[in-house]
Every structure is written in C-alpha cells, then in structure tokens.
Amino acid sequence: MDTRPGFAGVIGNTPLIRMETLSRETGCEILGKAEFMNPGGSVKDRAAAWIVREHERSGALKAGGTVVEGTAGNTGIGLVHVCNARGYRTVIYMPDNQSREKVDLLRTLGAEVRVVKTVPYADEMNYQKQAGRYAASIPGGVWANQFDNTANALSHYESTGPEIWAQTNGKLDAFTCAVGTGGTIAGISRYLKEQSPAPRVVLADPHGSALFNWVTTGEAKMTPGPSITEGIGNSRVTQNLAGALIDDAVQIPDPDMVRMVYRMLREDGWFFGSSTGINLCAAVKIAEQMGPGHTIVTILCDGGHKYQSTLYNPDFLTKRNLATG
Helix, strand or coil, X not given: CCCCCCCHHHCCXXXXXXXXXXXHHHCCEXXXXXXXXXXXXXXXXXXXXXXXXXXXXXXXXXXXXXXXXXXXXXXXXXXXHHHHHHCCEEEEEEECCXXXXXXXXXXXXXXXXXXXXXXXXXXXXXXXXXXXXXXXXXXXXXECCCCCCCHHHHHHHHHHHHHHHHHCCCCCCEEEEECCCCHHHHHHHHHHHHHCCCCEEEEEEECCCCHHHHHHHCCCCCCCCCCCCCCCCCCCCCCCHHHCCCCEEEEECHHHHHXXXXXXXXXXXXXXXXXXXXXXXXXXXXXXXXCCCCEEEEEECEEHHHHCCCCCCHHHHHHCCCCCC
C-alpha cells in the first residue's frame, strides 16, 4: 500500500503550479509552489515539523511537554497540528493585529491562545519575547522561536529547495518570496545556490518593513507603512534570514497585492492570502525585468479563508482606500 506516516508524513512534496494568466501575460513560466496544500494549510507546516523534531532530538522536548510560540498565525497552526499528533500542549502568543479567523482556528485546534498588544520587537512586551519568557518559566516548556531557530531554514533546505530543483529539472531563472522569519528564503536559496549560482534569489517585501532596504542598501531601515499583510515583513534580520543568499529585493505596495489576489480569484479560480499576493506581484515584476522566456518560481503560502474579515472584507478594504479591481 502507498501510505504516509501520520500528520508529519504528509507535509511537503507539494505540486508546482503554472500560474496561467500571469505566465501568458509575461511570456515567462511563473510557477507557484502550492504550500497551501500542506495538511495544516500553509508553508509554515514545514518549519513547525522541523522545529518540533529538533527539540525532540536535543532532548529538550519530552513526553507531555509544552511548545510555546509567538506567531502571526500559520506557524502556530502548524505547531498545534504537529503537537497534537505527538502528545504535546501548545501555548500561542499572538499580536492583536491579526485576523480573528486565525485566533478562532488555533483555539478550535486546541491551543491556548494569548492575544497581546502589538508592540515593536525592541519592546520587552513584544509577543515573541513574551513567548520566550513563558516557555522558560514552566516545567517541560520549550520555545519554538521560529524567527531565530534555524531548524526553520533547515526545513526548507532539506525539503522545499530540493523539491523545487527536482520539479523544474534545475531549469529556473529566479526564485522569489516574501520574508517574515526568513526561514523559507534562507533554506531554499542555500540549496538552489549549491546546485547552481545562476538562479536569481529576490526578496519580496511589503511596505512598513526594513528588509527591502537591508538587501538594497545594507541598512535595515523601516520603510513607510503600514501594510495589511500578515506574517511578513520585519524590522530586523533574524538568525534564519542571516543565512540567506539573496541577490536583490523588490517592494510591493498593498494596492498591487490586493488587485493580484482578486485577479487570481476571479480569473484563475485561486483563493489566496496576502503573502501569496505579494509573492505573485514580485514574480511578475521579475518577469518584466528579465523578459520573456524565463522561469520564475515563488511560494503560494496559504489560502484566503483565514482573511475573510480583512483582505476579503469590502468594508475593511474601503476604509483603507484599497480597491479590488
């Protein structure tokens, strides 16, 4: 029989999808790695599985233990699934600027969710720092620490990168994705560059983040914002991102992202979240820079169902002067 071993066994080996409208318009092959097809619904399932695995291997996480994380949602969702399958408790700290669907889903899955005030990373009450302190304060607790735990990047070096290389037969001209923790772009870029120096690796960044400036000027200086995107952009260079091999960066404004996700829904039938919209806009921009005949790969991070109160809410968009067409 052709079977997989439990929840973690279904993570990865996602298809690479040709984005029909964008490929036709640009004359390039624009391909999306369908990470929304992971069992927990997002690219973050990979990081969650590797982080838990590495904590188990180190001996820090034992039977009946608790995994604590500060997350905008998707990593927490992946962690709860993995921890439920392995008998661990989960406590999730989340900033209060995230969609209510994510909070509701995490609680439905069985996590203890602590929604805290959104403050900069430099503030000691930042959600990530609160998660780290709480994990250290309880018996059997471990902090997933997705931003600086390089098991995150390792998951993409060992799985996503090799999958993309095999699925394209090594014939890709560029890879692009947005960055939150930096694990995805770091792991994939390292693997691709080991196979060949030819593929360009381009960081896609929303407004209200410092990473575009970090790549293009060497200084992690914040750009004007904010952005309605969730879980991407950062004010600092994480331990995961520090290991990335990046050639360039593009910046994508929210109006372009919103138009992109609605185009994909109305014209191609895809229901995507905001980070995927940023990624697809970046892929188109790179295709326009490189010209027809090139292959550009990006990440289709998650579906749109967790953003119905924000990105897919007409009143929410109207208040922010964001048009859908």
